[in-house]
Amino acid sequence: MDFFDNFLDILWWSLWVTIWVMFIFLMIRFVIDAWRDNEIGTGAKVGWTLLLILLPALGALIYLLARGKGMTERDMAAARDYRAAEVEFTRSLAYDDADIDALKRQPATEISRAKALLDSGAITPEEFAQLKARALA
Incomplete structure (x- = not known):
C-alpha cells in the first residue's frame, strides 16, 4: 500500500508541475502578444505586463476576454507573413x-x-x- 500511495503522490505532483509550466508559458505568451501589438501604446503594454505579473490568474482571464480575438488575428497575420516569406525564399532558390x-x-x-x-x-x-x-x- 505504501508503494501505491507514493505512486499516486508522484502522479499528483507531476500533474501540478505540468499545470504550472503550462501556466508560465501562457503568461509569457500573453506578455509577448501585448508587446508585439502596434495598436496599443507603451503605457498599455506596461500595464498589461504588470497585471499579468502581479495578478497572474486574474490577469490571464482578463487578457483572454479583452484581447483574445485580436491575439488570434495577430497570430494569423504573422502566419501569413511567414508563409509569404517562405514562398518567396523558395522561389528565389528555384529561379x-x-x-x-x-x-x-x-x-x-x-x-x-x-x-x-x-x-x-x-x-x-x-x-x-x-x-x-x-x-x-
Whole structure:
C-alpha cells in the first residue's frame, strides 16, 4: 500500500508541475502578444505586463476576454507573413532573377493581364488585339 500511495503522490505532483509550466508559458505568451501589438501604446503594454505579473490568474482571464480575438488575428497575420516569406525564399532558390522576370513575361500572363484591362473597360478591343499580338510575337 505504501508503494501505491507514493505512486499516486508522484502522479499528483507531476500533474501540478505540468499545470504550472503550462501556466508560465501562457503568461509569457500573453506578455509577448501585448508587446508585439502596434495598436496599443507603451503605457498599455506596461500595464498589461504588470497585471499579468502581479495578478497572474486574474490577469490571464482578463487578457483572454479583452484581447483574445485580436491575439488570434495577430497570430494569423504573422502566419501569413511567414508563409509569404517562405514562398518567396523558395522561389528565389528555384529561379534566379532573370528566370523570374522571364516567367512574368510569358505570353499567357501578358494576355490575361490585357484581358483583365479589356474587361474593366480600360482598353479598347483594338488595343487588346495589339497587346495580344505583341505578347505572342
